[in-house]
Amino acid sequence: MKQAxxxxxxxxxxxxxxxxxxxxxxxxxxxxxxxxxRLLVLLSIAFLVPLVILSVYFHVQFNMTLKNSSKLQLIxxxxxxxxxxxxxxxxxxVNIFNLFHSSxxxxxxxxxxxxxxxxxxxxxxxxxxxVGFLDKxxxxxxxxxxxxxxxxxxxxxxxxxxxxxxxxxxxxxxDIYMGFRNKPHFTIAVKxxxxxxxxxxxxxxxxxxxxxxxxxxxxxxxxxxxxxNEKGEYQVVDPNRGAPLEQSDCIPSALRDxxxxxxxxxxxxELVACVWLREVPWVLxxxxxxxxxxxxxxxxRQIIIVATILVVVAIFSVILFSTNRLINRAEANEEAxxxxxxxxxxAAKLVSVGELAAGIAHEINNPxxxxxxxxxxxxxxxxxxxxxxxxxxxxxxDNIVNELDIVDEAVNRAKDITRKLLKSARKSEPRLEKxxxxxxxxxxxxxxxxxxxxxxxxxxxxxxxxxxxxxxLDPDQIYQxxxxxxxxxxxxxxxxxxxxxxxxxxxxxxxxxxSDTGKGIAHEQMGKIFLPFFTTKEVGKGTGLGLGxxxxxxxxxxxxxxxxxxxxxxSSFIVSLPINFKEV
Ligand SMILES: Nc1ncnc2c1ncn2[C@@H]1O[C@H](COP(=O)(O)OP(=O)(O)OP(=O)(O)O)[C@@H](O)[C@H]1O
Ligand SMILES: [Mg+2]
Numbered sequence: 001m002k003q004a005x006x007x008x009x010x011x012x013x014x015x016x017x018x019x020x021x022x023x024x025x026x027x028x029x030x031x032x033x034x035x036x037x038r039l040l041v042l043l044s045i046a047f048l049v050p051l052v053i054l055s056v057y058f059h060v061q062f063n064m065t066l067k068n069s070s071k072l073q074l075i076x077x078x079x080x081x082x083x084x085x086x087x088x089x090x091x092x093x094v095n096i097f098n099l100f101h102s103s104x105x106x107x108x109x110x111x112x113x114x115x116x117x118x119x120x121x122x123x124x125x126x127x128x129x130x131v132g133f134l135d136k137x138x139x140x141x142x143x144x145x146x147x148x149x150x151x152x153x154x155x156x157x158x159x160x161x162x163x164x165x166x167x168x169x170x171x172x173x174x175d176i177y178m179g180f181r182n183k184p185h186f187t188i189a190v191k192x193x194x195x196x197x198x199x200x201x202x203x204x205x206x207x208x209x210x211x212x213x214x215x216x217x218x219x220x221x222x223x224x225x226x227x228x229n230e231k232g233e234y235q236v237v238d239p240n241r242g243a244p245l246e247q248s249d250c251i252p253s254a255l256r257d258x259x260x261x262x263x264x265x266x267x268x269x270e271l272v273a274c275v276w277l278r279e280v281p282w283v284l285x286x287x288x289x290x291x292x293x294x295x296x297x298x299x300x301r302q303i304i305i306v307a308t309i310l311v312v313v314a315i316f317s318v319i320l321f322s323t324n325r326l327i328n329r330a331e332a333n334e335e336a337x338x339x340x341x342x343x344x345x346x347a348a349k350l351v352s353v354g355e356l357a358a359g360i361a362h363e364i365n366n367p368x369x370x371x372x373x374x375x376x377x378x379x380x381x382x383x384x385x386x387x388x389x390x391x392x393x394x395x396x397x398d399n400i401v402n403e404l405d406i407v408d409e410a411v412n413r414a415k416d417i418t419r420k421l422l423k424s425a426r427k428s429e430p431r432l433e434k435x436x437x438x439x440x441x442x443x444x445x446x447x448x449x450x451x452x453x454x455x456x457x458x459x460x461x462x463x464x465x466x467x468x469x470x471x472x473l474d475p476d477q478i479y480q481x482x483x484x485x486x487x488x489x490x491x492x493x494x495x496x497x498x499x500x501x502x503x504x505x506x507x508x509x510x511x512x513x514x515s516d517t518g519k520g521i522a523h524e525q526m527g528k529i530f531l532p533f534f535t536t537k538e539v540g541k542g543t544g545l546g547l548g549x550x551x552x553x554x555x556x557x558x559x560x561x562x563x564x565x566x567x568x569x570x571s572s573f574i575v576s577l578p579i580n581f582k583e584v
């Protein structure tokens with residue numbers, strides 16, 4: 001059992017090959033311009049979009065890392081400052097404790113002894129303002145310092161005194177307050193049990209000196225520091241920022257935990273780090289303007305942006321350069337290919353003209369013989385010697401006109417043949433116009449081919465869809481395609497057979513099917529029939545160019561050719577032509 005084979009024109013060799021529309025030079029130029037634009041856009045998207053996404057990603061990651069590192073730097077600065085301040089306060093507490101343990105200590109210190117204590121304290125830190133000794137009732141029994149009226153002062157109702165007496169710990173550092181002297185200061189008080197009685201030694205510290213100390217230990221560009229109590233009141237602060245006991249601009253609740261935050265201050269954004277002291281419930285807040293804190297990040301950002309722009313410009317230039325080169329080469333190749341194709345068309349036409357001429361010589365001889373014999377008949381009518389012949393028609397005008405009609409008919413047939421010959425041999429540029437496919441098929445078969453088929457005992461069947469729309473085609477070229485298919489169909493039939501021409505609409509195409517009941521195409525030949533110069537016909541009969549040229553023409557009009565064949569049963573060539581083909 002023989003098997004049917006099917007092949008799509010695209011699976012075999014195609015002269016059109018590249019799929020570039022075979023139209024005039026302007027169309028090709030436009031096509032290449034469009035191709036260039038598309039290539040540029042696609043390549044740019046393929047290369048630049050991932051690059052930009054990556055740059056943005058790294059930019060964001062890098063920014064985050066640098067921001068975090070700036071924040072970490074500020075908080076670690078704040079932590080080291082709080083450690084130093086805690087140490088400072090601890091040292092001051094120890095200084096006061098030492099007074100209890102000095103050899104000169106007694107429970108009723110004289111003024112001289114108090115002065116010596118004060119001297120001792122000032123030598124360890126210039127921040128001390130004065131020193132006082134109190135008994136458990138809160139009465140200051142000894143005092144040395146600038147406020148001598150505080151000698152004998154009762155501190156039993158003072159906050160720091162009650163807190164110290166109440167708590168288990170033996171020292172207390174107060175918040176800043178005005179006190180009896182009516183000047184901001186804070187108290188460091190320690191209690192000591194002597195002979196089962198509690199005594200208190202207290203010294204006051206000057207916040208201004210404390211500020212100088214804070215400023216001396218504070219480092220970092222644009223950094224300033226302040227100490228704030230739990231109520232949000234400044235304890236120690238830069239005079240440009242505020243004054244002691246003023247309400248701080250840091251919200252106390254926001255200061256509850258240690259940490260770093262960005263904050264708006266007078267329209268400027270600043271980075272603020274807060275860390276609580278251990279010795280006293282104060283929070284150290286240090287701040288740095290954002291442009292200084294993030295200076296590294298801004299610099300890195302600028303570098304990344306400039307580098308990304310440079311890389312994008314470089315890549316785009318390479319894409320532009322490569323696309324231009326590619327398109328120029330393709331254009332040059334296309335020119336060469338077109339030239340070759342045109343030459344091939346013409347050569348093939350010349351060959352077929354030769355073949356046609358040979359076949360036509362026979363056809364033209366027929367009308368010539370008829371004309372010659374009609375001339376003889378008319379001449380005989382007027383020849384008196386032949387006049388007696390009984391078979392001879394008399395030379396009446398009607399008889400002469402009848403004979404001349406036969407001559408006319410023969411001349412017309414000869415004219416028809418030469419017209420087709422000329423049409424087939426003319427070298428023409430593609431010329432697209434709205435055509436009726438059925439009409440072109442009729443033009444192909446009417447006359448010579450129909451006659452040849454009759455002689456060869458081949459039945460010609462037409463099965464047209466009469467409602468086909470007119471479509472854009474080059475009528476001469478499509479004529480050549482149909483002519484080749486019909487000739488091939490006829491050549492494939494040995495003895496009698498049938499060739500069917502049908503037309504129909506399928507999807508967005510008009511399909512022209514040329515079927516025959518001929519010998520079919522062997523499976524191994526299916527892939528070759530579109531190759532130029534492939535022929536199974538005897539020498540001088542076929543050139544093997546017909547199908548290659550046909551496919552090239554059909555593809556140039558946006559269509560394709562399918563083949564179905566069964567050996568010994570016949571073949572069908574299906575030409576699909578798009579209804580809405582647009583010239584580019
Ligand atoms: N309808 C068909 N039935 C069987 N074989 C076919 C048919 N059409 C084409 N072929 C095969 O394909 C070959 C190539 O056809 P093509 O039209 O390209 O060239 P050709 O007809 O041999 O020569 P040319 O068309 O140049 O006169 C033919 O020689 C034939 O073997
Ligand atoms: Mg052929």
